[in-house]
Amino acid sequence: MRVFAKLQMEFSWNASANADHFPFYSQNIPFLTLHTDLHEQYHRPTDTADLISPEGIRRVARLAFALVHDLANADQTPAFRPAARQESEETRRSLAEQPPQFPERLGVRWSAESAGERGVRLTSVAAQSAAERAGLRAGDRIVEFAGREIRSSDDFLGAVFTAPSATSAAVLRPDAATPIRVLIELAGKPLRVGIVWRVDDAEPGAAILTAVVPGSPAARANLQVDDRIYQINGRNFSGEEELIQLLGTLPSPIHLGVERKGQMRNVELRLEPAPLRRAA
The missing domain is CATH 2.30.42.10 (PDZ domain)
Incomplete structure (x- = not known):
């Protein structure tokens, strides 16, 4: 297991002019800022050496090295997204709060x-x-x-x-x-897995969950809103059409590579309904 496996990460949509990333942002250069957030001693004389966490530094440094290594060996470098100039944490909240559109099957x-x-x-x-x-x-x-x-x-x-x-x-x-x-x-088509998602060119190769149907195979597998699906049965999918095709045709169980707050995990989806429970 990698040293940074237990790091919990939050991905902010804000790009404020308050740190070293901003000159890159202003020149349309993609950037990634690693930050441990603000605290009471931040940029103050009281921020003394005894408050440093060597283990934390080691884990973050290894994460940064792994990111640079992966970028250096990628087939192409990430492109700057002009849409980022109109996006913020409020944009993310607005997307998350949009009610999912489920079919009215029973009435x-x-x-x-x-x-x-x-x-x-x-x-x-x-x-x-x-x-x-x-x-x-x-x-x-x-x-x-x-x-x-x-x-x-x-x-x-x-x-x-x-x-x-x-x-x-x-x-x-x-x-x-x-x-x-x-x-x-029933009206409409069944939801085989029980999820609704969106795609975003800021996160290519991922399906971002916007709703999980209660009682569905996805809910039973503990999938949650904002989870990112990156792989199906150990392989990447080329786009939304392939994702729909794979989720709609693969036999149970289906194994998903899912990221939640920077942590990758394998999720097993069992599509058959839970068995009936008989009274003793």
Whole structure:
């Protein structure tokens, strides 16, 4: 394991005129600034030698060496992005706060789970929706959907978004002792993995996650918003079209090379739904 493997990194979108990087920035030259952030003694007489962390210096220096080595051996050097002049931390927050666009597949609303009750209880069914066409109605309790036991809202969301178009649900009607089986033809296409992402020319070769569907294979694998996917089954992908093709066709499990705050990790995606749990 590399010495810098445990470094936690934050990547700022601000390029302020307050450090040695700015002359490069002003001349349209790509730059990378390594900084350990401000502290109470920063640029003050109280910033004495006893406050230095030799281990920290060693790890950061080795990281810098590895970066320079990789850049020196790359096929081409990074290009300056004029768009960076209009970007800031506010730009990043704005992108992160944009609501993801998920398909409306079933057309229902439901209540939060109640202690001791199975599944989720529907509170409304949209007109002309897949749910209405299947005969679902307010008050129904969905205890199983697309072969998955429903124990929470996350289970239900994951099951609906990843289910095939033709599926079924076990529905417990008010005052009924046993559930009935309801056939459902869902709208839209299923989300096989359960992620939404964006691409950015500032980060070529990466897919930046903007949403993770609760209860989906991605959520079960602990993928998170702002994670970067760089590899699939140990290889880079050439662009968004190849990423879509690979995620849509590769058999389970799929192994992703994911970066989070500067840390690379291998994530195993198991696409099959979680098995039903039987009562003892």
